[in-house]
Amino acid sequence: MEQRKKRVALVTGANKGIGLEIARQLGRAEVTVLIGARDNDRGRAAVDRLRQEDLDAWFVPLDVTDETSVRNAAACIAADHERLDILINNAGVSDANDGPPSTGSIASARRLIETNFLGALAVTQAMLPLLLQSSNGRIVNMSSTLGSLTGNGDASSEFYGVRLIGYNASKAALNMLTVQLAEELRDRGITVNSACPGYVRTDLNGNRGYVSLPEAAAIPVRLALLRRDAPTGTFLGAEGHVAW
Numbered sequence: 336m337e338q339r340k341k342r343v344a345l346v347t348g349a350n351k352g353i354g355l356e357i358a359r360q361l362g363r364a365e366v367t368v369l370i371g372a373r374d375n376d377r378g379r380a381a382v383d384r385l386r387q388e389d390l391d392a393w394f395v396p397l398d399v400t401d402e403t404s405v406r407n408a409a410a411c412i413a414a415d416h417e418r419l420d421i422l423i424n425n426a427g428v429s430d431a432n433d434g435p436p437s438t439g440s441i442a443s444a445r446r447l448i449e450t451n452f453l454g455a456l457a458v459t460q461a462m463l464p465l466l467l468q469s470s471n472g473r474i475v476n477m478s479s480t481l482g483s484l485t486g487n488g489d490a491s492s493e494f495y496g497v498r499l500i501g502y503n504a505s506k507a508a509l510n511m512l513t514v515q516l517a518e519e520l521r522d523r524g525i526t527v528n529s530a531c532p533g534y535v536r537t538d539l540n541g542n543r544g545y546v547s548l549p550e551a552a553a554i555p556v557r558l559a560l561l562r563r564d565a566p567t568g569t570f571l572g573a574e575g576h577v578a579w
């Protein structure tokens with residue numbers, strides 16, 4: 336009987352935080368994980384950590400805001416693996432000068448959109464030919480409840496009043512990528528979903544938060560590993576669907 340090939344996953348921004356934990360959980364599920372990181376030393380250190388846990392991890396230099404880096408990463412994956420089964424657009428930033436729409440820094444909003452939205456868009460476009468080589472392509476965009484238009488206007492929402500125009504808009508734009516690309520790829524066997532990991536203690540939010548890394552990573556990992564009946568065009572959090 337033909338041996339089923341191991342799946343190959345690229346996780347962007349995987350040298351620490353939620354991305355590293357996603358890579359770990361995918362590795363434990365017998366997936367070959369490609370650690371996308373913009374810094375060589377940090378990327379290689381993450382690969383070493385996962386290899387010490389006997390996981391099949393490899394480093395791919397990848398700055399999601401750098402066109403050449405994105406193109407080179409796709410070429411490197413094409414040469415080594417010929418296809419990609421799972422793409423997790425996880426790389427993301429926050430910015431101390433972000434703030435409410437009345438006063439938030441424009442430069443900060445530009446930087447946030449550049450990484451959190453345009454970075455994910457560029458990586459997705461570059462990896463699409465490789466994902467189309469997979470029989471079960473899965474794209475998961477790491478979004479946030481803060482990117483929910485409904486949640487931002489709902490006074491009963493836990494995050495009502497968190498007015499970070501750059502960050503929130505970058506995640507709302509990422510959600511639009513999810514919805515539009517899911518429709519575009521509906522008949523091509525690739526699912527596209529947004530995931531909210533919850534409020535997780537990482538460098539991104541100054542190490543505040545109450546959801547553990549394993550719990551947070553389990554949400555995108557579930558979306559990535561479903562082979563059959565995988566949803567597409569959805570926004571999922573720990574408690575199920577998050578309102579757009």
Ligand code: NDP
Binds near residue numbers: 424
């Ligand atoms: P971390 O700050 O711990 O990790 C962010 C990762 O993204 C790092 O590996 C960082 O690399 C990488 N990164 C940033 N910019 C780039 C870039 N241009 N190219 C490649 N990699 C880059 O944050 P989290 O783990 O918390 O965040 C992961 C994702 O989850 C983000 O998209 C975030 O918005 C989202 N999220 C997080 C929440 C939370 O409560 N923590 C809540 C909701 C969503 P480097 O080490 O080089 O800086």
